Amino acid sequence: xxxxxxxxKRTGRTSLFLALLTIAILVTAFAFLVRxxxxxTVSAKSEVNGAQSGADSELRARLTPLQYHVTRExxxxxxxxxxxxxxxxxxxYVDVISGEPLFTSLDKFESGTGWPSFTKPIxxxxxxxxxxxxxxxxxxxxxxxxxxxxxxxxxxxxxxxGMRYCMNSAALRFxxxxxxxxxxxxxxxxxxxxxx
Numbered sequence: 001x002x003x004x005x006x007x008x009k010r011t012g013r014t015s016l017f018l019a020l021l022t023i024a025i026l027v028t029a030f031a032f033l034v035r036x037x038x039x040x041t042v043s044a045k046s047e048v049n050g051a052q053s054g055a056d057s058e059l060r061a062r063l064t065p066l067q068y069h070v071t072r073e074x075x076x077x078x079x080x081x082x083x084x085x086x087x088x089x090x091x092x093y094v095d096v097i098s099g100e101p102l103f104t105s106l107d108k109f110e111s112g113t114g115w116p117s118f119t120k121p122i123x124x125x126x127x128x129x130x131x132x133x134x135x136x137x138x139x140x141x142x143x144x145x146x147x148x149x150x151x152x153x154x155x156x157x158x159x160x161x162g163m164r165y166c167m168n169s170a171a172l173r174f175x176x177x178x179x180x181x182x183x184x185x186x187x188x189x190x191x192x193x194x195x196x
Contacts, residue, residue: 056072059097063097067170069170070171071097071148073149075149077168077169077170079115082114082115082116082168082169084169084174085114085116085169087108087174088105090106092180095148095150095171095172095173096148097145097146099183100146101122101123102143103120103122103165103172104118104188104191107120111157115151115166115168116166116169116172117164117165117167118167119157119163120165122188125144126144128142128144128147129153130142132152139154148171150167150171151165151171153166
């Protein structure tokens with residue numbers, strides 16, 4: 001064997017060793033980066049879940065079990081055994097979670113269903129309509145501000161809208177007209193003045 005052959009063989013082995021070493025370093029670095037990203041993702045998810053869990057436990061403490069069941073678990077309260085089905089006082093019904101105004105007594109009507117029913121929301125963009133497949137196909141109504149389940153809407157209501165927003169009392173809080181100003185809802189007072 002010649003010296004040049006041996007030198008070439010050594011160079012080839014060295015090149016192969018360096019190539020393998022480079023590959024090993026790259027694989028290790030890639031694995032390290034992947035693990036770091038996974039830890040970062042898990043940490044971010046934990047923070048979000050912790051925040052949601054904190055918000056959820058705050059809601060559970062603030063709401064009654066029925067209010068929580070209706071608003072967060074899309075439950076339904078008993079007909080004729082709820083707070084507002086037979087309420088005839090003038091005022092505004094607000095989201096029990098966010099306090100956002102949703103409906104007025106001016107649009108409330110006797111539907112005979114045992115739940116408070118309205119012909120329309122106070123402002124169309126205060127509620128969101130979603131398809132609900134829990135009992136056939138229905139249109140669920142949720143509060144835009146809190147994503148609380150409110151009830152369902154049907155097309156068998158009186159004119160002028162022909163709609164029946166059948167809501168759960170447990171998802172609402174009633175603010176009588178005399179307390180609208182006190183609760184920051186004075187802008188709705190003219191609606192009631194016009195009806196006098």
